[in-house]
Each structure stands twice: as structure tokens, then as C-alpha cells.
Amino acid sequence: MSPSGIALGVIFAIVALASVIGFYAGARRKMDLEQWTVAGRSFGVLLMWLLMAGEVYTTFSFLGASGWAYSRGAPTLYILAYITLGYAVSFFILPPIWELGREHKLQTQSDFFAWRYRSRYLAAMVSLVGIVFMIPYLQLQITGLGIIVEVASFDGVSRVPAMIVAVVLLAGFVLASGLRAVAWISALKDVLMIVAALSVGIGIPYIHFGGIAPMFTALIQAKPAHFVMPGSTANLGHPWYITTVLLTSLGLYMWPHSFGAAFSAKSADTLRRNAVVMPIYTLSLAFMLFVGFAAVLILPNLRDGDLSLLSMVRKTFPAWFLGLIGGAGALTAMVPAAIFILSCATLFAKNIFRPIFAPRMNDHEVGRLARIMVAVISLISLYLSIHGSSTLVALLLLGYAGITQLFPGVVLGLFWKRVTMPAVSTGIVAGVGTLAALYLTHRDPFHGLSAGFLGLCLNFALAIGLSLIARPNPT
Amino acid sequence: MTAGPPTARKPRLTSLLLALMPFAAMCFTVPAWDRIDPIVLGMPFNLFWLIAWIVLTPFCMWGAYRIEMRGRKEDPAP
Numbered sequence: 001m002s003p004s005g006i007a008l009g010v011i012f013a014i015v016a017l018a019s020v021i022g023f024y025a026g027a028r029r030k031m032d033l034e035q036w037t038v039a040g041r042s043f044g045v046l047l048m049w050l051l052m053a054g055e056v057y058t059t060f061s062f063l064g065a066s067g068w069a070y071s072r073g074a075p076t077l078y079i080l081a082y083i084t085l086g087y088a089v090s091f092f093i094l095p096p097i098w099e100l101g102r103e104h105k106l107q108t109q110s111d112f113f114a115w116r117y118r119s120r121y122l123a124a125m126v127s128l129v130g131i132v133f134m135i136p137y138l139q140l141q142i143t144g145l146g147i148i149v150e151v152a153s154f155d156g157v158s159r160v161p162a163m164i165v166a167v168v169l170l171a172g173f174v175l176a177s178g179l180r181a182v183a184w185i186s187a188l189k190d191v192l193m194i195v196a197a198l199s200v201g202i203g204i205p206y207i208h209f210g211g212i213a214p215m216f217t218a219l220i221q222a223k224p225a226h227f228v229m230p231g232s233t234a235n236l237g238h239p240w241y242i243t244t245v246l247l248t249s250l251g252l253y254m255w256p257h258s259f260g261a262a263f264s265a266k267s268a269d270t271l272r273r274n275a276v277v278m279p280i281y282t283l284s285l286a287f288m289l290f291v292g293f294a295a296v297l298i299l300p301n302l303r304d305g306d307l308s309l310l311s312m313v314r315k316t317f318p319a320w321f322l323g324l325i326g327g328a329g330a331l332t333a334m335v336p337a338a339i340f341i342l343s344c345a346t347l348f349a350k351n352i353f354r355p356i357f358a359p360r361m362n363d364h365e366v367g368r369l370a371r372i373m374v375a376v377i378s379l380i381s382l383y384l385s386i387h388g389s390s391t392l393v394a395l396l397l398l399g400y401a402g403i404t405q406l407f408p409g410v411v412l413g414l415f416w417k418r419v420t421m422p423a424v425s426t427g428i429v430a431g432v433g434t435l436a437a438l439y440l441t442h443r444d445p446f447h448g449l450s451a452g453f454l455g456l457c458l459n460f461a462l463a464i465g466l467s468l469i470a471r472p473n474p475t
Numbered sequence: 476m477t478a479g480p481p482t483a484r485k486p487r488l489t490s491l492l493l494a495l496m497p498f499a500a501m502c503f504t505v506p507a508w509d510r511i512d513p514i515v516l517g518m519p520f521n522l523f524w525l526i527a528w529i530v531l532t533p534f535c536m537w538g539a540y541r542i543e544m545r546g547r548k549e550d551p552a553p
Contacts, residue, residue, distance in 0.1 A: 074509065074521060077521060077522065077525055080501075080525040080526070080529060081501040081502055081525060081528075084497065084501060084528065084529050084532050085497060085498055085501060085502065085532075087532075087536075088494045088497055088498070088532060088535075088536055089494075091494065091536055091539060091540075092486050092491070092494070096483030096484065099483065100483065211517070212516075212517045212518070213514075213516070213517025213518075214517075215517075216514065216517055216518055216519060217514075217517075220511055220514075220519065224511060227511055227519045227521070227522075228509055228510055228511060228519075228521065229505070229509050229521075238505050238506050238509065241502075241505050241509075242502055242503060242505060245501070245502045246502065249502075272540055272543070273540070275536060276533050276536040276537050276540050277533055279529055279532045279533055279536075280529070280530070280533060282529045283526065283529055283530075286522070286526055286529075289522075413482075414482060414483045415482055415483060415485055416482065417482050
């Protein structure tokens with residue numbers, strides 16, 4: 001059997017095993033809208049935790065982090081900082097969100113905005129921002145799946161057909177089993193991911209350089225500039241680092257699905273304890289960076305940095321092991337992608353279409369619309385993945401730049417009585433507008449600063465300033 | 476006390492300051508530690524510094540957790 005046959009066979013076996021687990025988890029229960037989208041709110045702590053870990057560790061950490069370590073160098077270090085600091089932010093905002101959620105029966109991010117600002121239009125706008133900026137995150141996962149098949153087939157299968165197959169599989173999977181499938185597959189994925197991170201992150205430096213220290217000695221001698229900011233880039237220096245870390249750490253829990261997950265926790269205290277210990281998981285990302293750095297000397301001429309981790313695995317280990325890592329990678333793409341597709345589809349049907357256009361729609365019809373949206377969203381992301389050329393990290397940064405524009409509305413809504421609905425709405429529009437204007441004219445970073453962060457500053461200024469001007473009656 | 480829209484209990488200043496420590500260390504002070512030398516544990520200094528703070532951050536947040544919990548015992552009403 002050829003090496004590509006073995007590698008693809010192992011990947012296929014892992015994905016098939018996961019799908020069987022998923023379909024089985026979905027098939028045992030009757031599926032109404034509630035079951036399909038939030039698994040009937042029956043998740044225990046363990047399943048919930050698996051789901052949250054599954055959302056944070058995606059193809060981005062698997063292929064994207066090593067990809068930027070290879071192609072950009074030191075600016076990639078922002079990843080180690082933002083996830084750690086994002087958990088510190090969550091310590092202060094998730095427990096009060098949970099408490100308000102219990103008191104006022106809130107289930108989603110959109111519910112929170114609708115309740116706090118008493119406006120279904122603001123709630124629908126928040127959902128729309130959520131959907132629009134989840135699309136690049138989804139595109140990232142689909143591109144990752146394409147890369148995995150491309151490398152594992154020893155370039156025999158090109159990326160586009162691989163992505164089409166992946167999207168069909170994903171959509172079928174989401175339609176058949178909903179969220180419960182995703183949580184159980186997450187368990188398998190996390191085990192594989194830890195095995196992959198440790199074996200690859202420690203194994204590759206040892207096999208090629210005799211250890212992590214000798215590897216860095218050789219790297220620093222060969223390319224010293226790669227290892228301090230701006231690394232191998234022109235404009236990702238310290239101002240970019242500070243503004244990007246701030247932007248992304250504030251946004252870590254602004255994704256509709258992660259925000260919503262806070263409502264499902266057992267207690268506010270669980271969320272606080274989670275926030276204390278979760279940063280430790282960021283260590284696994286350091287190992288991914290090691291592999292990207294190793295590739296700088298071992299495979300100096302890759303056409304795409306995002307190929308570096310899998311190409312290093314292919315060069316270093318036997319084909320079955322490439323299959324194992326590829327399979328782990330495929331699941332780290334499929335689990336989050338399924339969550340994103342499901343969240344976008346439900347957000348559109350439940351929080352935009354029904355409240356604004358068809359208030360009399362019943363749950364059954366909303367469920368059917370959500371299922372149609374699964375197909376629509378999958379196709380849009382597939383189209384963007386085929387025609388896009390951004391690196392995986394750049395896609396995630398775009399998503400964060402947009403989604404963090406919801407932060408002022410959340411944090412001011414939680415802690416400041418005077419904040420008003422028009423002020424928050426204007427802030428979001430101005431923040432997203434600033435981002436869109438700078439991003440679409442290719443001016444991100446703008447004078448070395450993250451465009452999303454500039455939008456966020458304007459957003460905050462408007463939300464606070466306009467609320468003060470309006471001076472709502474404090475009774 | 477004014478009625479108005481209900482807001483959450485504000486965090487204690489000391490726990491906010493504890494959470495600010497990792498922010499200062501990993502974010503704002505980047506010009507001070509973004510260099511290769513000294514090499515620690517075989518890693519460039521900037522990489523070592525961030526990994527060290529990944530390990531230290533849970534300790535800061537644990538301190539913040541203790542402070543918030545003590546605050547809740549003394550003043551259980553939100």
C-alpha cells in the first residue's frame with residue numbers, strides 16, 4: 001500500500017469512527033428544535049467542558065499557529081498571550097452573565113442584548129454581527145481540512161475537491177445529529193489532540209536537532225530577526241502586538257457559541273474556577289509553535305506556511321502516524337465547524353428571521369429554516385474557502401476584529417446602569433464600519449495598529465459618550 | 476439606591492489589580508522582554524517569558540478568586 005493510501009486510510013477511519021459515535025448519539029433521541037440545538041439543556045459538567053475545550057482548540061491552533069511561526073516568526077507569540085488573558089477577562093464577565101441568565105431566563109447572547117437593552121432590533125443586529133464574523137472562522141476550518149487531505153495524499157488530491165467532500169460530510173453530519181453528536185466527538189478529538197501536540201512538539205525538535213535547546217541555537221544563528229518582533233513581517237511590531245492581544249483577549253468569549261455556553265454551566269462558581277485553570281491549556285500551543293520553527297530550517301521552501309506542521313510530520317514519521325495526526329487535525333476542524341454552522345443557522349432562524357420578519361412562525365418552522373440555513377452557510381463558507389488566499393491566522397484575526405465589537409455592549413450592559421440602547425447600537429455600527437473600511441482597503445494593520453482595535457476604541461467612545469449625553473433618567 | 480436597569484455586582488479593585496498583572500506582563504510591557512537574550516531553558520527570552528506567565532497567570536487568578544469569594548461571604552447581597 002502506498003504511503004498516501006495508508007495516511008488517507010487512517011484519517012478516513014478516524015473520521016468514520018467519530019461519525020458513527022456522532023450519528024449514534026443523535027439517533028437515540030427524538031429531535032425537536034431544542035434537542036437539536038442545545039441538546040435539551042441536559043449536558044453534565046464533563047460534556048460541557050469537553051464542548052468548551054473543543055471550541056477553543058481548533059484547526060487554528062493545530063495548523064495556523066505553526067503556520068505563522070514558520071512564515072511570520074515572533075508576532076505569532078501573540079497567540080500564547082491572548083488565550084491566557086482571555087480567560088482572565090472571562091473570570092469577570094462570565095459569572096455575572098450566568099447569574100443574570102438564571103434570574104431572567106436568558107439562553108443566548110442575543111437574549112442578553114434583547115433583555116438588557118429592550119430592543120429586538122439590537123438583538124438581531126448582534127446576531128448578524130455574530131454570523132458574519134463566524135464565517136471567516138468557519139472558512140478557516142474548511143481550509144484546514146483541505147490542507148490535511150492535500151498533505152496526507154502526498155499532494156495527490158488537491159485542496160478544492162478535498163474541501164468539497166469535507167463540507168458535504170460536515171453538513172450531513174450536522175443535519176443528522178445536531179449538538180449532542182458534536183460533544184461526544186469532542187472527547188475523542190481532545191485525546192487525539194493531546195497525543196498529537198506532545199508527540200509532534202517534542203518529537204520533531206529531538207529527531208532533527210537533538211532537543212529544543214539545540215534547535216533554537218541553530219535557528220537563532222541562522223535567522224535571528226525571525227525571533228523578535230516584527231519577525232519576518234514588515235509591520236507586525238510592538239504596537240500591533242499590544243493592540244491585537246487586547247482586541248483578541250477581550251473577544252475570546254464574545255463568539256455567540258462560547259457566550260451561550262456560559263449559560264449552560266452548573267454555577268457561576270464553576271465558571272470562575274474554569275477561568276483560573278484554563279490558561280494552563282495554552283501550553284499545548286507552545287508545542288505547535290516549536291514545530292513551525294523547526295520547519296524554518298528543515299523545510300525552508302514551503303509555498304504556504306500553514307502546510308508546515310503536517311509537512312514536518314510527513315517528513316519525520318511513518319505514513320500511519322501522519323494519518324493519525326491528520327485524523328486528529330480533521331476532527332479539530334470538524335467539531336468547531338459543526339458548532340459554528342449550527343450556531344449560525346439557529347441564530348439566523350431564531351434571532352433574526354423570526355423576531356423581525358415572521359413573529360408567528362412556530363418552532364417546527366424555525367427548525368426547518370435552520371436546517372436550510374445549514375446548507376446555505378456551508379456553501380457560502382465553501383465558496384470563500386475556495387477563492388480565499390488568507391493564512392489561517394489572518395482569517396481568525398478578521399473574525400475577532402468583528403466579534404469583539406460586541407464587547408462594549410456586554411461589559412457596559414453588565415456594570416453600568418446609564419448605558420443606552422442607541423449608544424451601544426451606534427458603537428457597534430461605527431466599530432464594524434471602521435474595521436470594514438480599513439480591512440477592505442487593505443489598510444489593516446493601520447499605521448502598525450490593529451484595525452479591529454481602532455474600531456473597538458471608537459465603539460467604546462461612542463457607547464460611553466452618547467450614553468452620557470442622553471443622560472437617561474436614573475430612576 | 477436607584478432602581479434603573481439591574482446591573483451585576485462590580486468586582487473588587489484588588490482582584491482587578493491581580494488580573495491586571497498578567498496583562499501588564501504579557502501585553503503592555505512587550506518592548507521590555509521581546510528579545511532573544513538571555514536564552515532560558517533553551518528558548519529565546521520572549522518565548523520563555525510568555526510560557527512562564529502562562530504558568531503564573533492561574534496563581535494571580537486564584538488570588539482574585541479568593542478575594543471575590545471572601546467578598547461574597549462578607550456581603551452576600553448583590
